[in-house]
Amino acid sequence: xxxxxxxxxxxxxxxxxxxxxxxxxxxxxxxxxxxxxxxxxxxxxxxxxxxxxxxxxxxxxxxxxxxxxxxxxxxxxxxxxxxxxxxxxxxxxxxxxxxxxxxxxxxxxxxxxxxxxxxxxxxxxxxxxxxxxxxxxxxxxxxxxxxxxxxxxxxxxxxxxxxxxxxxxxxxxxxxxxxxxxxxxxxxxxxxxxxxxxxxxxxxxxxxxxxxxxxxxxxxxxxxxxxxxxxxxxxxxxxxxxxxxxxxxxxxxxxxxxxxxxxxxxxxxxxxxxxxxxxxxxxxxxxxxxxxxxxxxxxxxxxxxxxxxxxxxxxxxxxxxxxxxxxxxxxxxxxxxxxxxxxxxxxxxxxxxxxxxxxxxxxxxxxxxxxxxxxxxxxxxxxxxxxxxxxxxxxxxxxxxxxxxxxxxxxxxxxxxxxxxxxxxxxxxxxxxxxxxxxxxxxxxxxxxxxxxxxxx
Amino acid sequence: xxxxxxxxxxxxxxxxxxxxxxxxxxxxxxxxxxxxxxxxxxxxxxxxxxxxxxxxxxxxxxxxxxxxxxxxxxxxxxxxxxxxxxxxxxxxxxxxxxxxxxxxxxxxxxxxxxxxxxxxxxxxxxxxxxxxxxxxxxxxxxxxxxxxxxxxxxxxxxxxxxxxxxxxxxxxxxxxxxxxxxxxxxxxxxxxxxxxxxxxxxxxxxxxxxxxxxxxxxxxxxxxxxxxxxxxxxxxxxxxxxxxxxxxxxxxxxxxxxxxxxxxxxxxxxxxxxxxxxxxxxxxxxxxxxxxxxxxxxxxxxxxxxxxxxxxxxxxxxxxxxxxxxxxxxxxxxxxxxxxxxxxxxxxxxxxxxxxxxxxxxxxxxxxxxxxxxxxxxxxxxxxxxxxxxxxxxxxxxxxxxxxxxxxxxxxxxxxxxxxxxxxxxxxxxxxxxxxxxxxxxxxxxxxxxxxxxx
Numbered sequence: 001x002x003x004x005x006x007x008x009x010x011x012x013x014x015x016x017x018x019x020x021x022x023x024x025x026x027x028x029x030x031x032x033x034x035x036x037x038x039x040x041x042x043x044x045x046x047x048x049x050x051x052x053x054x055x056x057x058x059x060x061x062x063x064x065x066x067x068x069x070x071x072x073x074x075x076x077x078x079x080x081x082x083x084x085x086x087x088x089x090x091x092x093x094x095x096x097x098x099x100x101x102x103x104x105x106x107x108x109x110x111x112x113x114x115x116x117x118x119x120x121x122x123x124x125x126x127x128x129x130x131x132x133x134x135x136x137x138x139x140x141x142x143x144x145x146x147x148x149x150x151x152x153x154x155x156x157x158x159x160x161x162x163x164x165x166x167x168x169x170x171x172x173x174x175x176x177x178x179x180x181x182x183x184x185x186x187x188x189x190x191x192x193x194x195x196x197x198x199x200x201x202x203x204x205x206x207x208x209x210x211x212x213x214x215x216x217x218x219x220x221x222x223x224x225x226x227x228x229x230x231x232x233x234x235x236x237x238x239x240x241x242x243x244x245x246x247x248x249x250x251x252x253x254x255x256x257x258x259x260x261x262x263x264x265x266x267x268x269x270x271x272x273x274x275x276x277x278x279x280x281x282x283x284x285x286x287x288x289x290x291x292x293x294x295x296x297x298x299x300x301x302x303x304x305x306x307x308x309x310x311x312x313x314x315x316x317x318x319x320x321x322x323x324x325x326x327x328x329x330x331x332x333x334x335x336x337x338x339x340x341x342x343x344x345x346x347x348x349x350x351x352x353x354x355x356x357x358x359x360x361x362x363x364x365x366x367x368x369x370x371x372x373x374x375x376x377x378x379x380x381x382x383x384x385x386x387x388x389x390x391x392x393x394x395x396x397x398x399x400x401x402x403x404x405x406x407x408x409x410x411x412x413x414x415x416x417x418x419x420x421x422x423x424x425x426x427x428x429x430x431x432x433x434x435x436x437x438x439x440x441x442x443x444x445x446x447x448x449x450x451x452x453x454x455x456x457x
Numbered sequence: 458x459x460x461x462x463x464x465x466x467x468x469x470x471x472x473x474x475x476x477x478x479x480x481x482x483x484x485x486x487x488x489x490x491x492x493x494x495x496x497x498x499x500x501x502x503x504x505x506x507x508x509x510x511x512x513x514x515x516x517x518x519x520x521x522x523x524x525x526x527x528x529x530x531x532x533x534x535x536x537x538x539x540x541x542x543x544x545x546x547x548x549x550x551x552x553x554x555x556x557x558x559x560x561x562x563x564x565x566x567x568x569x570x571x572x573x574x575x576x577x578x579x580x581x582x583x584x585x586x587x588x589x590x591x592x593x594x595x596x597x598x599x600x601x602x603x604x605x606x607x608x609x610x611x612x613x614x615x616x617x618x619x620x621x622x623x624x625x626x627x628x629x630x631x632x633x634x635x636x637x638x639x640x641x642x643x644x645x646x647x648x649x650x651x652x653x654x655x656x657x658x659x660x661x662x663x664x665x666x667x668x669x670x671x672x673x674x675x676x677x678x679x680x681x682x683x684x685x686x687x688x689x690x691x692x693x694x695x696x697x698x699x700x701x702x703x704x705x706x707x708x709x710x711x712x713x714x715x716x717x718x719x720x721x722x723x724x725x726x727x728x729x730x731x732x733x734x735x736x737x738x739x740x741x742x743x744x745x746x747x748x749x750x751x752x753x754x755x756x757x758x759x760x761x762x763x764x765x766x767x768x769x770x771x772x773x774x775x776x777x778x779x780x781x782x783x784x785x786x787x788x789x790x791x792x793x794x795x796x797x798x799x800x801x802x803x804x805x806x807x808x809x810x811x812x813x814x815x816x817x818x819x820x821x822x823x824x825x826x827x828x829x830x831x832x833x834x835x836x837x838x839x840x841x842x843x844x845x846x847x848x849x850x851x852x853x854x855x856x857x858x859x860x861x862x863x864x865x866x867x868x869x870x871x872x873x874x875x876x877x878x879x880x881x882x883x884x885x886x887x888x889x890x891x892x893x894x895x896x897x898x899x900x901x902x903x904x905x906x907x908x909x910x911x912x
Contacts (some may be wrong), residue, residue, distance in 0.1 A: 184865035191815060201720055206829035218664045270651055367648045368886045375656035412633035422890055424875045434903055436876050437894050443889060449884050
């Protein structure tokens, strides 16, 4: 964090980052080397990021090199260009292996990881806000921001828990009360934070405080809601968690590779290192990758079954009869491809939609983050991962993807959740239940699912 | 730089007096302490960056000016505010009389006006008038979010109508996807519209728009959902907030002595406490009056045959008088053992307590906001009162509270929505739910036991 504090202070004097030699993997060697290869668009040449007058912008001190010692020693022989490449490559492989490892560990660990990532991203963005607005000396603000994070998380986890852990909740009395009055409790907690904010307004700092309040809320909106959508996707089946994330990662890497080797035409002024060749090559490569990965994963129950909480064993289980989506079916290819039939999982068709979104819209999330970093004159969100920047740098494209997957599932894959419907049914008044019972019976008889023999009801 | 009134207008003495901050006397303009910011008081940046606000124009209509020109300026302001208050309250009763559709339209208009006021302030603060995309994008996002929320509401309440019309069915089924696609289009347009020298401004406006949408649009939809529960859930909270405003002002005017909070120096503890008690009493009486009429009490339903809204029903338990036993100490004073009350009156006490105790925080928030951005009022729409947002700042918290209160304490899920969800499930799921429900109802004795049923 040290370089972040050093480089961005105040609205008028953002840290403007010059050629930082020690950011591994990106800047050294200049534009010609990495033209078209920059997947993050973090190149901020002099004229590229400028919102106030030049005279307001002090020079940023060269950031420290925080590559771990071990890597430095191992790569001490190579030239600096390849050293950066190697550092980035090694870290990428490390992150991908870590991803597979936690998939192996199961849904519980995944949820915790999602929560940790969320907290870290929130921390990074709030820290940027503090640095931009010099609000470190307003002591309430860190407390209030974290408090709001806690409130919103409490609200969302409560909504999730009530849905998926329904039987467990009904069993335990305190949990039942908490879930029945959940919205009221969450609202009361939020209101407390709101009142504390109003009471903490200090005469000379009104505007700063309102800015931080707004900043906190927008950050919560972006990060917390979408991390909960990720968890919803996870509960649908781990494949809905793994495939989208992998598609985005693959798109990043493939666009980088294609750009590196073939890049020529710039894509957008905002990220001068992205090229059309990288974009289009990444698009096709990601679709192919999505189809292959879904083929591999759809065969395993572990990935395909909805995650359920087993009351007896008090743990998560993934055991079920795979739904139609994950059963091989025959598709007839159009005649231009020799009219053969292929056996595909229907899910692979959906994966094409998912990977198209990841390739086409995902980069917009990256451009948004690039624009944000240029607007506030920062180079990376933080320094957490050597060679890559902060956690938020890695996850900026993922957030749009998570929302899309959730909306996609809700619209095209599944209907309402049956256990939730039962829960709502049992909460109604008895005469309303009877009314619904009769309507449902009439409907089922009409559809032929129930025998038409009427009972005296 | 932050000017809320157009330049070049002649100011009246009343306006100047207001501007110079007659802080000690209880100004007619300033019944809630929202005004009166002498230069040193509101400070978000350094003094050097903040130009003085030019004196504002007087936009009181001509006829009012003529009618009141005999009075001194202090009483004149009092009268203007009073007349406008009465006008607004009568307007409120008129639209209640006109029915639910009118109310929805009015809520919608208020929402759009509040949004416009706040966005205009943002533009002025950030000098972003020269970024042409921004007004378009802000309004586009407003339309998207409204589309999303209205779609969710319509699908719930107009279930029968939706089932009938094929295009509506399609829109409802893929509603979330369509809303998301529309939002994404706006997001991409924002990203493509980023201009090199104005990144930070553009991000600020983006965030400003979103926070405004969060505050204004979500809560106006909560207001509409409250309305569908029964018009009493719409009328009583709003009236309570208005009453609290007026009562706190009056108590402060006559008895005010101890300042309440530094943020609004004109609010006093006497006003606060007096307002609290009088609001509770007012709501108690008002709830009693309104609970007798079906028009207010019944949930608003859409009648598919007549294609109109109907408010006709058997009044729920909440609105049927019940006997309550008074505690002994009250019994001795009044001489009655039991009293007939509507249960809703008990709930109205909770609502009015909230309005009196927490509602003012919404006002403080708006005060702080205006001081932070060095504006006097949100806009100039209502003479003597400021903008629409000035009048509605306390209402937003109240609407959310009412909605949460209803959801937690009054009603369970909406039966028609549950039925609608049921009918969308897979047949096997429907069958299993049917069996679960049947055994549940049998257990409760609502259905006869399964003795002779042919399975």
